[in-house]
Amino acid sequence: MLKVVIVAILALATTLVSAYDPSPLQDFCVAINNTDSAVFVNGKFCKDPAMVTANDFFFPGLNIPGNTLQVNSDQVKLGSSVNLVNVDNLPGLNTLGISLARLDFAPYGLNPPHIHPRGTELLVVMEGTLLVGFVTSNPNKLFTKVLNKGDVFVFPIGLIHFQFNIGQTNAVAFAGLSSQNPGLITIANAVFGSNPPINPDVLAKAFQLDKNVVDYLQKQF
Amino acid sequence: MLKVVIVAILALATTLVSAYDPSPLQDFCVAINNTDSAVFVNGKFCKDPAMVTANDFFFPGLNIPGNTLQVNSDQVKLGSSVNLVNVDNLPGLNTLGISLARLDFAPYGLNPPHIHPRGTELLVVMEGTLLVGFVTSNPNKLFTKVLNKGDVFVFPIGLIHFQFNIGQTNAVAFAGLSSQNPGLITIANAVFGSNPPINPDVLAKAFQLDKNVVDYLQKQF
Amino acid sequence: MLKVVIVAILALATTLVSAYDPSPLQDFCVAINNTDSAVFVNGKFCKDPAMVTANDFFFPGLNIPGNTLQVNSDQVKLGSSVNLVNVDNLPGLNTLGISLARLDFAPYGLNPPHIHPRGTELLVVMEGTLLVGFVTSNPNKLFTKVLNKGDVFVFPIGLIHFQFNIGQTNAVAFAGLSSQNPGLITIANAVFGSNPPINPDVLAKAFQLDKNVVDYLQKQF
Amino acid sequence: MLKVVIVAILALATTLVSAYDPSPLQDFCVAINNTDSAVFVNGKFCKDPAMVTANDFFFPGLNIPGNTLQVNSDQVKLGSSVNLVNVDNLPGLNTLGISLARLDFAPYGLNPPHIHPRGTELLVVMEGTLLVGFVTSNPNKLFTKVLNKGDVFVFPIGLIHFQFNIGQTNAVAFAGLSSQNPGLITIANAVFGSNPPINPDVLAKAFQLDKNVVDYLQKQF
Amino acid sequence: MLKVVIVAILALATTLVSAYDPSPLQDFCVAINNTDSAVFVNGKFCKDPAMVTANDFFFPGLNIPGNTLQVNSDQVKLGSSVNLVNVDNLPGLNTLGISLARLDFAPYGLNPPHIHPRGTELLVVMEGTLLVGFVTSNPNKLFTKVLNKGDVFVFPIGLIHFQFNIGQTNAVAFAGLSSQNPGLITIANAVFGSNPPINPDVLAKAFQLDKNVVDYLQKQF
Amino acid sequence: MLKVVIVAILALATTLVSAYDPSPLQDFCVAINNTDSAVFVNGKFCKDPAMVTANDFFFPGLNIPGNTLQVNSDQVKLGSSVNLVNVDNLPGLNTLGISLARLDFAPYGLNPPHIHPRGTELLVVMEGTLLVGFVTSNPNKLFTKVLNKGDVFVFPIGLIHFQFNIGQTNAVAFAGLSSQNPGLITIANAVFGSNPPINPDVLAKAFQLDKNVVDYLQKQF
Known part of the structure; x- marks a missing residue:
């Protein structure tokens, strides 16, 4: 019986549910990432602020290229890799409405048509040449552009968009997204x-x- | 020259851009639907409140079945029809965050997989039998259900969903959406x-x- | 002692407090409806997303007419009945900002002057003839209209409004409301x-x- | 003809429609109070920021007692007076989500049951003794309290509330409201x-x- | 072991984290101020609504002048005192987006340059003469004004501002702030x-x- | 006279006022940047959507290092440079809630203590070594960290923060901010x-x- 009690308590912190738009109600509200979970909130439970350290706002390793040779879970080789820093791996982002991604592309690598239901994406190309585009809601108009090093492009929230490496070399881009948990479809x-x-x-x-x-x-x- | 001036002024009211989520800042802000337009806002410009009448909050004809024999603009016959009452045809909805739709289905008619980027849909079946479902963001889990007369189902904002008439008779449903301009992809x-x-x-x-x-x-x- | 502990834990889920406007921070956050409660949040605690099924988004029976002969708790017979599907009986609505109601009216039945403090109401008449109206904030202007089958009317958030069956037959209407917990005064x-x-x-x-x-x-x- | 043009342009600024909840998108957005108006927005149009002065953020005279002998527009003598400083008379409040009121009460003066559809009220008594209360949404529970000098009480947004001078002397109170245009019913x-x-x-x-x-x-x- | 369990449960209520902007999702959500804490939310956990009383919306003593002779924690005597009524000492304010402060100034007392990161301040002078001002974001323009009894001034959210008693007598002011937890830097x-x-x-x-x-x-x- | 009219009309579009937090009410609302201005809104007026092209979502040149030898407007040489891409120079960002900056630092260059009143900053180091930190609201706790290539750090909205190049080489960083107009103090x-x-x-x-x-x-x- 007591065991059940403990599991239920641990359930207060959770991994799967994450947070986004409503304004922060304090300086910060660092997410707790527990793996046992039974009770959730809209967003995430937070850590005792007295226990928070600078490391809760820190994430290393975004200089490391992603593996563009990976075969994704659906056995499709697309030649691209996305490393997203959001509230799931940088808990200090909770309630703060932003995340960051590194995108790597092999030659002809594709980040296929997708939607972020809870975030606009603002992308800057670091290396290479990308064909990018997004499609508006009905009627479906395509806005498309070829981007080179230093070029910035914005993909509005909730619209289908893609990035395609049309160069013969690797391409790298960074993107900010307007949510700590933008979602991906x-x-x-x-x-x-x-x-x-x-x-x-x-x-x-x-x-x-x-x-x-x-x-x-x-x-x- | 003067003509140009006048056109620019009329442009303050607009047809194409519509309004949604931010709270109303007054009792109501009835949208103006002008067809000449050059200047827009996030949402819609509004009518002088002193000129507003009850008809600005009124829309007739949702008792009339939609034409499920229609061929849509892409020359595809799906056997369904959606009549959406939103801020574009019921201007009193502006700033108020809700819209309403009547959905008609011929036998085996389909409302194909789509997304409302700015609204949750809450549907009630009036007649017939519908197979409905929505797919979560990655990883993609399908939630599906067969609905009969009087059944209600909710499709969360920003997720792909569909309704399919699996019965041998016509089907009719009504749906509320959580935006005056939910959008459709x-x-x-x-x-x-x-x-x-x-x-x-x-x-x-x-x-x-x-x-x-x-x-x-x-x-x- | 242990018993107290368990009660406190169950208190994390609650019946009486419900959720509305702030954006969802994940695909969905299905409300938990526990009856024991001591700790609450703004809105509702949610179910483990891994345990969520299609039934959490489902509510049956809105085809059944309400009992317009009922005498309400204040011993007043008004000849109307409202069956509201909100986050309290359709937990999947939590965080999604919409609810739905079926309204039945006996001849001369009245849904008396009331306010939804957290929601706009968008009503469509299915059968019968309703006199409806709302009153603006000071100065108090009445907007009123007679509605017949298929007519739609919007009652802005926070304003006093009513619906009155002026026909000699039963009347039925459906309404969407822009909150999962619009409230009723x-x-x-x-x-x-x-x-x-x-x-x-x-x-x-x-x-x-x-x-x-x-x-x-x-x-x- | 030119005259028509000018009138239409002046219409861009307005007196009757006011602004509230959505976040400010710049340091300030001082409302323009023009009396000619034909085009409106959700909230108010704003003044050129380069023309803004300190006086746009200033309102004098809240030390002057209100006239509690007034007969209101409905010919009812209630023995109370409310002087509200909101976006209509302090244009710098636009987009900033707050207003302020001075309330004066003759002996047995009443601020009758009312609702602010867009604002919570936080009241502090400066002089006298007030019986105050608010009623929750259905079921209707009354929360009531007698307040004396220095006492603070909060009336939640959208709920019916009142203040009644039960003392034999004048009473004075100040109140903050959580909107630049809270509304009054x-x-x-x-x-x-x-x-x-x-x-x-x-x-x-x-x-x-x-x-x-x-x-x-x-x-x- | 059982002791650990109990501590973890108490942790659900907390003192340090407080709530602000997102809309209330029920009539009220009275904050719980527990001192043991390990799990937090964006804002505050709330009290069982069935246990709420009028005292939860009440705070006494704002008629008592603050001690302007105090030496603050940094050993600096500024000659001012601020008594803030926010969600930490008036729990009924939780989710309602407003707070209230009494400011006392000795002659030449200063409320030094500061920012409320989550709230606009609307101040009214009760006694004395204050020099007040705020500075815009870059480029840094100062808006300044001398205020006397009955004068009202607004300090927009997130901007540096100050109040300085330039009279030879004590000064008193009251201020509303547009958050239940505006913060102070x-x-x-x-x-x-x-x-x-x-x-x-x-x-x-x-x-x-x-x-x-x-x-x-x-x-x- | 006519000239005056035309100027007033052009004033509908503006450079100085920009937009941020409230949700977009359509797929996009591309800002118009006119230099003549007399009427403004909370945020920015938008371009006719039928006139929008892919270039409205595009900004080039973020590969070019900033001039860290610059002497800023206050004649202080700090050895840093910030190139911000926000709604003022990338109009497609309007209503979308995000911006992007490139930061360059000479050896010992400093981005001095500052606040973004309307945005959280999420920074990634591309080259060099930065000492970064932010200070909470009262009481003032410093969170500080040394960042190297590939390290990510988050600075919560409204808090004082800084970045200091403690290396002997140039440093470069990119940062996403959670507003199209985060502001800078x-x-x-x-x-x-x-x-x-x-x-x-x-x-x-x-x-x-x-x-x-x-x-x-x-x-x-």
């Missing part, structure tokens, strides 16, 4: 790779695809 | 039907499709 | 039926009523 | 004194009053 | 008196001061 | 270099400095 994976899969009739009709193609795609993702 | 159209089209290399790589298939799809949407 | 009940009662000198002076009438009214509500 | 006036009047059948049924009494009250307010 | 103390001290090379270079002067100042504060 | 300049100057009695008393030193400092800044 990779369109192809969400549509064809959800768990459980979406009813194939829905996808065949929506994408004007033969059901065999839908079946093939659902196996890929 | 129909996934298939935004990805394969944007104007101009997304670079086909991007889509072929992202969706694991042969470029011929991408080319075919881009012609459909 | 029925004016007559709040003023004349509070517990404990408001000092009758205050009410007699405010409403220009004889103290005997105030006394009578305080007994009614 | 005096319950009795809004219900019985709206323009045009609410259908008397609605009021008779809602307040359990004889229609003759409703008729009498509608003439009073 | 006294510039001189934060810069020269932080714990641990800021690197003196930083301060010498930033303030164009000799390192001996910086060393002297860091000993003062 | 350089403490030493705002206190000692405002225009007009703050009353020297105030500064002498606040900083415990001899009036001659205050006089000297006010001439420096």
Whole structure:
């Protein structure tokens, strides 16, 4: 019985749920990342402020290139890598409404069409040449641009966007995002790779695809 | 010269830009829908409150079934129809954070996978049987349910969702959305039907499709 | 002693306090509805997201007419019934800023003057004929309209409004509200039926009523 | 013709619509109070910041007692006076989310039951003895207290509240409100004194009053 | 072991962290001020609403002059005193976005340059003569004014401001602030008196001061 | 006369006032940067969305090192340079809540103690070694850290912070800020270099400095 009690208490801190937009109500509210969890809040529980140290606001290693040879969980090799510093790995970001990412691209590497449901992305190219774009809500207008070293581009919150290395060399970019937990919806994976899969009739009709193609795609993702 | 001046002034009211989340700062702020426009704000300009009448808060005709035989702008027949009452056609909704839709479905009609970037949808079925679902951000978990008459289901803001009539009769639903301008991104159209089209290399790589298939799809949407 | 501990832990989830406006900080944050409670937050504590199922986003039965013959808690028969689907009975609504209601009216049934302090109401008439209206803040202007089947009307947040069945048949309406917990202040009940009662000198002076009438009214509500 | 143009331009600044909750997007945004107006925004248009002076942030005369002998617009003598400093008379308050009021009470003077739809009120008594209270949303619980010099009490946003001088001397209080335009709904006036009047059948049924009494009250307010 | 459990539970309520801007999600959410704490939220945990009484919204004693002879924690006698009523001593203010302060000044007393990072201040002079001012963000423009009895002045959120008694008598003022926890950064103390001290090379270079002067100042504060 | 009219109209777009926190109410709202201005809003007026192009979301040149030899406007050579990309030079950022900066430091260069009143800063070091820190609101605790290449550190909104190159080589950093117009208050300049100057009695008393030193400092800044 007592064991149950302890588990329930540890549950007050959590890993999976994270925080975003509402204003901070104190100087800071450093997230607690416990792995046992049963009770959550909108955002994250916080650490006792008297226990907070400078390390809670610190994250190292963003100078290290990401592995663009990785095969992602859906067995698709895209030739890109995103290292996101958000409230999950930099707990001091909690309640503060910002995160940061390093993006690496092999030649012809792609960060495929995706949405951040809770954040605008502001990207600066450090090395290489990227074709980038975003599509507005209906009607669907594409805004696209080729970016070189030092170029900055903004992808508005909630819109589908992508970055594609059209150069023959590696490319590197950094991006700020307007949330400590911007979220990520990779369109192809969400549509064809959800768990459980979406009813194939829905996808065949929506994408004007033969059901065999839908079946093939659902196996890929 | 004077003509130019007048046009610029009319431009203060606008049709295309609409309003959503920030709190109202007065009892109401009825949107002005002018078609000449050159200057905009975050949301909409408003009507002189002394000129406002009850009709500014009124919209008729939601008892009329939508045309589910329609062929949408991308020449795709889905067998569904959505009649959305938002700030564009009910100007009194401006600054008030809510809208309403009537959804009609022919047998096997589909409201295809889409996102409302600025609104949660709360749906109630009036007639028929719908298979509905939404997919979370990565990792992509599908939550799905069969709904009958009187059933209510919620689709959280910013997530991909769909409604599919799996019955042999027409289906009707009403939905409230948590914004006066929730926005709509129909996934298939935004990805394969944007104007101009997304670079086909991007889509072929992202969706694991042969470029011929991408080319075919881009012609459909 | 141990018993006390357990009760305190259960208190983390609660029934009475509910959530509304601040943005969601994750895809969803399904409310936990525990009845034992001692610790609360602004809004509601949430369920472990790994335990969430489609049923957490589901509520059945809104096809069933409300009982318009009911006598409310203040022994007043108004001939109306409101069935509200909010975060208290549809926990998936937590943090998502919307709720839904079914309103039934007997002939001459009244939903009396009331305020939703945290929500705008957007109503559509399904059957019957309603006289509706809202009153602005000082100076008090009435906006009023007769609504028939398919008509939509918006009642701005925080303003006094009412719906009155002026037809000889039953009337039915559905309404979206811009909060998962819009709140409800029925004016007559709040003023004349509070517990404990408001000092009758205050009410007699405010409403220009004889103290005997105030006394009578305080007994009614 | 030119005259029309000029009027339209002046219309960009307005008196009647005011601003409240959304965060300021610059150090300040001093409201412009023009009397000609045809175009409005959520909140107020602002003055050129280069033209702003210290006087835009200044308002004199809150040391002067209000006239508690006044007969208000509804011909009701309540023995109280409220002098509100909000964005309408202190334009520097625009976008800053706060206002201030001086309240004067003759012996037995009453600030009758009312609601601020957009603001919490925090009151401090300077002189005299006040009976104060507020009523929660349904179910309607009254929280009440007798306040003396130096006592502070908070009335939460959107709830019905009142202040009543139960002493035999004048009373004075100051109050901060959490909006530059908190709004004011005096319950009795809004219900019985709206323009045009609410259908008397609605009021008779809602307040359990004889229609003759409703008729009498509608003439009073 | 059981003891550990109990401490962890008490930790759910806390003294040090407080709440501000996001909208209230219920009528009220009275803060709990426990001194044992290990788990926090953005803002404060709340009391069971069924246990709330009128005293939770009440704070006495603001008629008592502050001690302007006090020597503050940095051993500096400034001749002023601020008595702030915020969510820490008036728990009913939690989630409601407002606080109140009484300011007392001895002749030539100073409330030194400071910032409220989470609140605008709206001040009214009750007695005496104050020189007040605030400085905008870069470029740094000073807005300044001499205030007498009954004068009101607003200091926008996040800007450096001060109040200085330039009269030969005591001065008294009241101020509303647009947050239940506006925060306070006294510039001189934060810069020269932080714990641990800021690197003196930083301060010498930033303030164009000799390192001996910086060393002297860091000993003062 | 006509000329006056035209100027007033152009005034609808503005350079000096910028936008930040409230949510976007449409996909984007690209700021208009006109230099003539007489009417403003909270934030910025926007461009006709039909006229928007990809270049509105684009800013080049952040690969170019800033000039760390510059003498700033107060004739102080600090050995640092900040190139901020915000809504003033990247109009597509309007309403989107994020900005980006490149920071260059000569050896021993200093970005002196300052505050962003409307934004948290998230910094990543690209080259060199920086001593960084921030000070909490009262009581004033310093959080400090030495950062090397690839290290990330967060400076919470509204708190005093600094970055100091303690290496013998140049240093470069990039920073995201959680507002399209975060604002900047350089403490030493705002206190000692405002225009007009703050009353020297105030500064002498606040900083415990001899009036001659205050006089000297006010001439420096």
